[in-house]
């Protein structure tokens with residue numbers, strides 16, 4: 001779902017301007033449909049701007065499960081807000097349900113990552129937003145979010161260090177307890 005704020009005509013004009021700025025001819029055969037294509041592509045990769053955590057965490061149910069639930073290796077594609085090039089990797093999202101046992105669907109954790117990844121972002125904020133929205137909406141006893149990404153702004157340009165990975169975490173509630181945290185980390189790393 002595209003963000004309602006997305007202005008296709010303006011995005012097309014901007015891409016046309018950018019092509020001119022880099023010394024290209026936006027009217028040559030190969031480029032004539034590019035502004036519209038790039039606009040559609042940006043609508044898709046910034047679709048999270050039109051979504052909220054409430055949209056995806058509205059389905060909850062009570063399974064009486066009171067131990068940690070962890071979905072690991074959720075693919076992440078986000079957009080570095082400094083250079084507008086991708087950063088990509090995986091997110092691991094775990095929580096210990098609230099005492100009333102309310103849990104959400106497993107796919108909703110992956111959808112939540114996308115809500116905050118599909119927009120101009122920095123990895124630290126992405127990590128915190130996923131954790132904070134789980135705290136707010138599921139009222140769990142604990143949350144752990146670990147994200148590992150490669151930033152193309154560090155690979156294809158600038159410092160040019162392919163393979164460098166940035167790892168960020170946000171840990172809340174009972175998962176800050178060293179024993180529980182170590183158990184979660186062993187599941188993530190193992």
Ligand SMILES: Nc1nc2c(ncn2[C@@H]2O[C@H](COP(=O)(O)OP(=O)(O)OP(=O)(O)O)[C@@H](O)[C@H]2O)c(=O)[nH]1
Pocket residue numbers: 080081082121122123124151153154157158159
């Ligand atoms: N903390 C953080 N930094 C990021 C992230 N994505 C990109 N950056 C950094 O943002 C910084 C922007 O630095 P600037 O000096 O303003 O830009 P620049 O001249 O293009 O920097 P270089 O990338 O070093 O060439 C760079 O160090 C990037 O590596 C992120 O998700 N988190």
Ligand SMILES: [Zn+2]
Pocket residue numbers: 080081082083084085151153154
């Ligand atoms: Zn960057």
